[in-house]
Amino acid sequence: MSCIGILLCGGSSQRMGFNKLTAPLGGESALQRSAALLAQSGCHRLVIAVTEDTRPGAEALNVAVPVTICAGGETRGQSVLNALRAADSQPGDIAVIHDAARCFQTQAAVRAAIDSAQRTGSGVAALPMADSVFERETQRPLDRSKMVRTQTPQAFRFDRILSAYEQTGDQAATDDAALYAKYVGPVTFTPGSELGRKLTTPEDWAWAKAMVSVPRTGMGFDTHVLGEGRKLILGGVEIPFEKGLVAHSDGDVLLHALMDALLGATSLGDIGHLFPDRDPQYAGISSRVLLRQVADCLREGGFTVIHVDVTVICQRPKLAPYFPQARQNIAADLGISEDGVSLKATTTEGMNDEGRGLCISAQAVATVL
Ligand code: MG
Numbered sequence: 001m002s003c004i005g006i007l008l009c010g011g012s013s014q015r016m017g018f019n020k021l022t023a024p025l026g027g028e029s030a031l032q033r034s035a036a037l038l039a040q041s042g043c044h045r046l047v048i049a050v051t052e053d054t055r056p057g058a059e060a061l062n063v064a065v066p067v068t069i070c071a072g073g074e075t076r077g078q079s080v081l082n083a084l085r086a087a088d089s090q091p092g093d094i095a096v097i098h099d100a101a102r103c104f105q106t107q108a109a110v111r112a113a114i115d116s117a118q119r120t121g122s123g124v125a126a127l128p129m130a131d132s133v134f135e136r137e138t139q140r141p142l143d144r145s146k147m148v149r150t151q152t153p154q155a156f157r158f159d160r161i162l163s164a165y166e167q168t169g170d171q172a173a174t175d176d177a178a179l180y181a182k183y184v185g186p187v188t189f190t191p192g193s194e195l196g197r198k199l200t201t202p203e204d205w206a207w208a209k210a211m212v213s214v215p216r217t218g219m220g221f222d223t224h225v226l227g228e229g230r231k232l233i234l235g236g237v238e239i240p241f242e243k244g245l246v247a248h249s250d251g252d253v254l255l256h257a258l259m260d261a262l263l264g265a266t267s268l269g270d271i272g273h274l275f276p277d278r279d280p281q282y283a284g285i286s287s288r289v290l291l292r293q294v295a296d297c298l299r300e301g302g303f304t305v306i307h308v309d310v311t312v313i314c315q316r317p318k319l320a321p322y323f324p325q326a327r328q329n330i331a332a333d334l335g336i337s338e339d340g341v342s343l344k345a346t347t348t349e350g351m352n353d354e355g356r357g358l359c360i361s362a363q364a365v366a367t368v369l
Pocket of ligand 1: 222223224247253256
C-alpha cells in the first residue's frame, strides 16, 4: 500500500494579480510548502496537476519523494481526474487530494485524513461551523451543530475515488467528498485546521504573508546637481524655482531615493541597474513612470509595501507646500494609502553642497512585507 499525494496547482490567480502558488512566501512558495507538507506527512510520492504558469515551479521542486507532473484541466474536477489517471496506482493505495493553495495546513490534519482513509475508506479534513448559517432564499436558519465545512486534504481509497470521478461526468465538481458520498458511500470527517485556509483573496494573501514574514527594510540615497534651464520636479510635482536637477531622466531625486529603498528592501537591485542612464528610452522620462514599474516588480515578487519615509535635503526652495501633492502621487503609484507615505525636508544650515545650493539630495527608508 502506498499513499499518493495528489497536489492541485491549477486555477488562475486572477483575484490576486500574480501567481499565488509560485510567488515567494517567506522564502518558499505555496507550491513548495504544500509539496513538502504532503511528503512529510506520509505520502510516498506526489502527482502534481499544473498549469503552464505553475509547471516551472513544480519541475523545480526539491522534495524527498518521487514527483510526477501532469497537465491540469479546465476545472478542478478535471485536474483531479487527470492526476488520478497519471498516478499509476496499485490496489490498496490511498489518494491524498490537496489544494496547493492551502499551504499552511497542518501535518496532523494530513495524517488524520490518511489514517481514516486506511481504516474507513475516506478521511476528509473538516471544521465545525463557527458562524450562524442561513439559507438565503427561505430565510431559514440552519442548525450549524449538524454542519461541517470541508477543506483539503481529502484522502480516499484510490480505486474508489477514481471510480467516483469516472462515473460523474460532472467535471465541475468542486469537492471530492461530495462525489465520494454520491457514488461510493458515507464520508468520514477528520479534524482540519484553521491554518488550512485556502489562499484566494488579497486578504488571504496578507494573512499568509503575516504568517511567514518579518518586515524588511531598505534604504536609498540620491543626489543631483542643480542647473539652469531645467525644471525642478520632486515627488512628481513641478516646483517653481530658478533651477532644476540635472539628470538623464526628469531628475526627481526624491523618487530616485525612494525607488532604491524599495528595491533594497526586496533585494531586487537598484535603479541604475533597472533603468540604465545610457538607455535612450529613459531620456527625460517622468520618474513616476519608473516608480510604477518598480511597484509592478514588487507586486510580481509577492511583496506588499507597508510604509515609506523620505527626507529631502535642500536649502532652497521651501518644499513643504508641495508635499501633500507629492504624497498623493507616491501613494497612487505604489497602490497604498497616503498614510503609508511620509515626506520630510531639511536644510543643512548653509553647509555642504546642498546648503550652498549646488545640489539637492534625498534619503529614503522603505518597509515591505
Ligand atoms: Mg538619480
